[in-house]
Amino acid sequence: MAKTQITLALNGRQVEALVEPRTLLIHFLREQMLLTGAHIGCETSHCGACTVDMDGKSVKSCTVFAVQAEGAQIATVEGLAAPDGTLHALQEGFAEMHGLQCGFCTPGMLMRAQRLLQENPDPSEAEIRMGISGNLCRCTGYQNIVKAIRYAADKMNAAQKEAAE
Ligand code: FES
Ligand code: FES
Incomplete structure (x- = not known):
C-alpha cells in the first residue's frame, strides 16, 4: 500500500515518517516510534489505555489515524518526566x-x-x-x-x- 510522509512533533522532537493511510496513531507510536507506553486495551475507543495528548487535547490514539497527526504536537507518557529523569x-x-x-x-x-x-x-x-x-x-x-x-x-x-x- 502506498505510504504517506508525515511530520510531527513527538514529545518535543521533530519526527518524519512514512505511514500507510490505514495506520492508527497507536500502532504508529508503538510499532514505528517504539514508544510502547500507550497501551492497546480495546481498540474501540472504550478503555482509554491508549490516551495521548494531541495539540492540547486528550485523544484515544486507537481512534486517530497516524496521517491525522501530520503537523501535530503529540505527547506520550514517555515525555512526562523531566529530561533529567525527575518524575512528573x-x-x-x-x-x-x-x-x-x-x-x-x-x-x-x-x-x-x-x-x-x-x-x-x-x-x-x-x-x-x-x-x-x-x-x-x-x-x-x-x-x-x-x-x-x-x-x-x-x-x-x-x-x-x-x-x-
Ligand atoms: S485501546 Fe481502548 S480506547 Fe484505545
Ligand atoms: S487496569 Fe490495572 S491498575 Fe488500572
Missing part, C-alpha cells in the same frame, strides 16, 4: 498514593490527568472523576487514582505559588 508530580502521586496495581491503564490515566490539570489546576473529587471517566481501570476502584491526581494538583499548585512569591 502525577507520576510521583501515583506512586505515593498507590494509584496503580497492574499498571495497564496507568499511561493513559497519566496523560489524561495531565491534560485535566492543565485545564483545571484545582479540580474537586467530582471533577477528577468526571475528567477520567473515559479511562477505565479494572484494578484499583479509582479511589487511589483520584487521590494521586489530587496529590499532583496540590504539589503543582504549591510549586507555582512558591515560584510566584
